[in-house]
Amino acid sequence: MAKIQLNGKKTVISSKMTIYDLLKKFNLINKKIAIEHxxxxxxxxxxxKKKLKDKDKLEVVHFIGGG
Amino acid sequence: xxxxxxxxxKIKLKSRLIVGTGKYKNFKETARAVKESxxxxxxxxxxxxxxxxxKKPILTDYLNPKKIIYLPNTAGCYSSEEALRTLRLAREMGxxxxxxxxxxxxxxxxxxxxxxTLKSTKILVKEGFKVMVYCTxxxxxxKKLEDYGASAIMPLASPIGSGLGIQNKTNISMIIKNxxxxxxxxxxxxxxxxxxxxxxxxxxGVLINSAIAQAKKPILMARAFKxxxxxxxxxxxxxxxxxxxxxxxxxxxGGLI
Numbered sequence: 001m002a003k004i005q006l007n008g009k010k011t012v013i014s015s016k017m018t019i020y021d022l023l024k025k026f027n028l029i030n031k032k033i034a035i036e037h038x039x040x041x042x043x044x045x046x047x048x049k050k051k052l053k054d055k056d057k058l059e060v061v062h063f064i065g066g067g
Numbered sequence: 068x069x070x071x072x073x074x075x076x077k078i079k080l081k082s083r084l085i086v087g088t089g090k091y092k093n094f095k096e097t098a099r100a101v102k103e104s105x106x107x108x109x110x111x112x113x114x115x116x117x118x119x120x121x122k123k124p125i126l127t128d129y130l131n132p133k134k135i136i137y138l139p140n141t142a143g144c145y146s147s148e149e150a151l152r153t154l155r156l157a158r159e160m161g162x163x164x165x166x167x168x169x170x171x172x173x174x175x176x177x178x179x180x181x182x183x184t185l186k187s188t189k190i191l192v193k194e195g196f197k198v199m200v201y202c203t204x205x206x207x208x209x210k211k212l213e214d215y216g217a218s219a220i221m222p223l224a225s226p227i228g229s230g231l232g233i234q235n236k237t238n239i240s241m242i243i244k245n246x247x248x249x250x251x252x253x254x255x256x257x258x259x260x261x262x263x264x265x266x267x268x269x270x271x272g273v274l275i276n277s278a279i280a281q282a283k284k285p286i287l288m289a290r291a292f293k294x295x296x297x298x299x300x301x302x303x304x305x306x307x308x309x310x311x312x313x314x315x316x317x318x319x320x321g322g323l324i
Contacts (some may be wrong), residue, residue, distance in 0.1 A: 067114025
């Protein structure tokens with residue numbers, strides 16, 4: 001188990017999960033999103049390589065309506 | 068009108084009207100308004116996704132980013148750091164280099180913080196972004212932005228969402244005269260005739276959100292803006308008649324009975 005901050009909310013995930021695994025869990029794989037992991041933007045190609053650990057901060061953003 | 072091409076950086080646009088996608092009742096209305104406006108570029112914001120609500124509709128389901136140009140903006144950012152972070156994420160999301168920079172200075176007026184805006188423009192241009200910049204209607208600062216490599220200068224007509232129209236035509240005209248990059252009125256347009264006035268002044272385009280989204284009939288207003296922008300542009304190109312202080316008859320005075 002690992003406790004991470006996902007979009008500002010405490011979230012418990014199973015240990016050794018990668019960013020890709022997490023996105024799959026939330027059905028976000030083919031969505032137009034971008035990810036910041038502990039303040040660093042992660043390129044899509046690295047989603048499978050990046051393992052999440054305790055206290056990690058993850059931001060998942062997308063486009064919304066705006067002016 | 069075929070030779071009258073609107074270009075921002077290397078991107079050619081058919082319409083001189085750019086529309087925002089905020090404040091609509093729902094995404095369906097957003098999509099219909101965008102279609103009616105004839106715009107080929109829309110502004111979008113970047114926010115956290117709701118990871119738990121898998122069925123919640125999202126903007127990209129209604130406006131296909133492959134068919135319409137998404138212009139990511141930094142609305143809601145009050146510092147250079149926040150704006151840069153947002154636009155770097157936007158670039159990662161879809162490879163967008165063309166972005167709208169908007170660094171706000173104050174919650175009450177939503178006026179841009181020009182010091183932070185200038186700083187951010189310099190950095191973004193260095194990082195390879197094509198930056199369209201929301202700014203005050205100060206001709207000196209607008210020129211500075213161009214010197215820093217901005218792809219378009221976007222002065223406000225009046226405060227964001229105010230609908231007060233162009234408050235300082237003289238300044239806008241000076242900015243247009245000084246600028247080699249497109250000048251696009253961003254913020255403050257209230258109704259279709261305001262957009263015509265902006266285009267008649269010689270603006271290269273206008274960016275409209277609230278005036279369409281907050282109209283009683285947004286879809287109809289989107290169409291009104293489409294005509295207003297075309298009308299203003301054609302009027303500008305045609306060149307208006309000279310103003311006279313006294314009457315000059317329209318019919319010949321000779322041959323009167």
